[in-house]
Amino acid sequence: MQVAIRSGWRRLPPGRIALIALAALRHDQRLSDIAGGNGVSASTVRRRLLEVIELLSARAPRLNRALKKIARKGGVVVLIDGTLVHTRRRTGDENPPNCSGKHKAHGLLFLALTDERGNLLWISAAKPGRSSEITTARLR
Known part of the structure; x- marks a missing residue:
């Protein structure tokens, strides 16, 4: 089941969101450090990270x-x-x-x-x- 994300605009493009998710999950970077480097808040980084995790878990086979x-x-x-x-x-x-x-x-x-x-x-x-x-x- 795919759910469209209803957002009129995004501060970060999808490629940057994927890069942020990799930095947080693979290299255990702090969210505040990632946020500062990308010009967004730590809560925005956390929301995008949770979206990526939800997307990946929905696509994983049982x-x-x-x-x-x-x-x-x-x-x-x-x-x-x-x-x-x-x-x-x-x-x-x-x-x-x-x-x-x-x-x-x-x-x-x-x-x-x-x-x-x-x-x-x-x-x-x-x-x-x-x-x-x-x-x-x-x-x-």
Whole structure:
């Protein structure tokens, strides 16, 4: 389902928004630093970043679809594993969901599906760190 963004104008072109998303997600740049370099506010950068994340997660395939695609291609063996990507501790109400009791650390949980050679076939969207791998796999 695609939803049109109803905005009469944008201060940043789509290419710049993509670059901002890469800087924030890949290189963990602070939003205020990115905002200052692009002549917009930090809240504008945050809104654009959340739009990009929502767009990417909407386009990501579901686990059952990925498994069906692998089966159609003749794949026999797949390995699924969860990994916790460590993040900085957040304050306030957003803190507890990202704390993993198993790892005793804050982070986001990702599930990865690989073939027998270790080639990545599918990766899930980020889930809170407190989620377990089996529950996340059932919900995907």
